[in-house]
Amino acid sequence: MAPNHPVQAGWVPVCRRADLVAHSGVVALLEGVQVALFYLPEAAQAVHAIANRDPFSGANVIGRGLLGRLGGELVVASPLYKQHFRLRDGVCLEDPNQRLAVWPARLHEDTVLLGPVRPTAQAGMARAETAQARSAAAG
Template sequence: MNLSNAVVAPQDIWQSVCRVDDLIADSGVVVWLDGEQVALFYLPGQEQTLYAVDNRDPRSGANVIGRGLIGSLQGELVVAAPLYKQHFSLRDGRCLEDAGQRLRVWQVRMEGGQVEIRCF
């Protein structure tokens, strides 16, 4: 078998960004990931307990999403942006009020007491 022509699947690379103890229940904390600010939301008691979205508000350009309020709107878990109050889905980052706005989302997990974000 000629391995020089084999296709190599990309590896999952998970970056540790903070300790699980750094998380605040039902609130956000902001971490650095490769020069970008990522807002982590820890929601114990929910089916999915941890979410990672861009901390930069696409409307204002301010890094404030991690300070947003968590809630449920139209059956969806959302974070309300602090400045203009638009609501972003924690699941997929879309803005419920404006389809032209979106937050980047990352896969996130707790592993061995650490919070890790999947890098691409």
């Protein structure tokens, strides 16, 4: 990345537009967290960023999920148990108590930028991490 790259405070470059696959997901690593990036080149918001870890299986697979619309909402279906997560806020349509972290995402020229994780999703990430830790301790 060029040293004069104009990045606003809090926005982090994670990949190039050429790394994305239209209408599909790829995964980037941001501060040790896997983030699924979905690219919809014709949409007003072309890039969506959501946690890659499926809270139902514990597997990092959301980036391999299928994109679609349910009830007018843009969603990704987990490839394992098929739950649907809204891309705008990470909420699971089948179980609204489950939520994936969501990052603001945008393109700046040919660079994909992610902003800070949205606070509502941080609570969901913390619950998932706590549940995983309890499961590991019990096992």
